[in-house]
Amino acid sequence: MTVKLGVNIDHIATIREARKIREPDPVAAAIIAELAGCHGIVAHLREDKRHIQDRDLKLLRGTVATKLDLQISTNPEMVQFAINVQPDMVTLVPENSQEITTEAGMNVAAKIDEISKIVMTLKNNDIATCVFIDPETEQVKAAKKVGADFVEFNTARYATACDLGSIQEVNREISSIQDMTVLAKKYGLRIIAGHGLNYRNVEPIAAIEGIEELNIGHSIVARAALVGLENAVKEMLDIIRRATP
Template identity: 40%
Template sequence: MTETIRLGVNIDHVATLRNARGGVHPDPLTVAKAAVAAGADGITIHLREDRRHIRDEDAERIRAWNGAPVNLEMAATDEMTEIACRLKPHAVCIVPEKREEITTEGGLDVVRHRATLTLIIARLNAAGIRVSLFIDPEPAQVRASAEVGAAVVELHTGAYAHDKPGELEHLAAAARLTAELGLECHAGHGLTFANVGPVAALKQVRELNIGHYLIGEALLTGLPAAIREMRRLMLQARVR
């Protein structure tokens, strides 16, 4: 039997559009509800330190709605850990964060930040929050993720999305190692209708988190249609 694969929809850039003009429209919570109605299995939001898109009140409202699992992306800081422990989302994904970057660039260096991450993950686990680490598909980073107490790794697919030679093989090897170490494997970053199939076909990958592309496609076809097509392509790749 082929195991299913979930789609998490990142709605950060709904907030980006709202913030460009101010006011309350488009409302991230309303879009989160529409995404789930269209077939999204969960909602991802990134509460950045500079609050450039999702804001604290967005995170609070979406968590209070509780209409789908919420995956809170965050930096490994005391402030964000305290917020996560208060909100208690279904899951937290710890990501690297730089103030000057446009979007998340590269994976978290778990090897280098092992001590800090061990403490933060322990706090989050104690609050009943499942922890994922957003990492590059490198064996050392996968092993370190298991050692610091993460339950999940999300493999950074950016290099694959930019057609770096051999990157699909790296993703496949990292996905196998993740499963061997008893961690759940997710993936995301830069995935589109054109390139999602080979990643979705990796049997160890249980969830894909996709945002910017779906919001962009929604301008052309509507969000429900974009989500349905992404799910169709994911499931089609899964049963091959």
């Protein structure tokens, strides 16, 4: 089975918001990414609105032809916004106003009741649900308990190990993701992975049997600044296809 690619367009909006003008347009970026062959568009509407804005999501909902995955916190206002916009999927992620980017997976195990209610509310509104978690047994079991459809494994530790050149740590993180993928599948959960994946480190993750999709943003947008977004997406798709078991 070919692993799918979801392109996160947050960093297109980050460039736009640096000048508080109209370009580059994340909606236009989504269209280009889809035409290049990606399988979904990912956008994180943060509470502080530092990049993606409400208007972007409303336009994306009317534009995206593949799958729109909206990442939000558990803030009730964000949940209600998601219900109003009706993305194909909502991924619940932790937020810290001081962070540069998402720092860790959500501690679902510590918020079973709260997240269960949100998941049920979203499902009652015909929205698929995903929780962004670290690849840990406790969190996978919690994802099953709250009723999520998908888990997205946080690959940040793996990406950091790759950057540091620690082969032992890289292998440890790959093994952890492999084991948690098996466990998640056992519980009937579907698996996505992402965070820190790039053109140099994506292959071993794409090769893990059971992972359906990879969500990648910063690396693709950075590459797009040099070769164009269409080429950047196609290059990533080629790498993922070569790695697919």
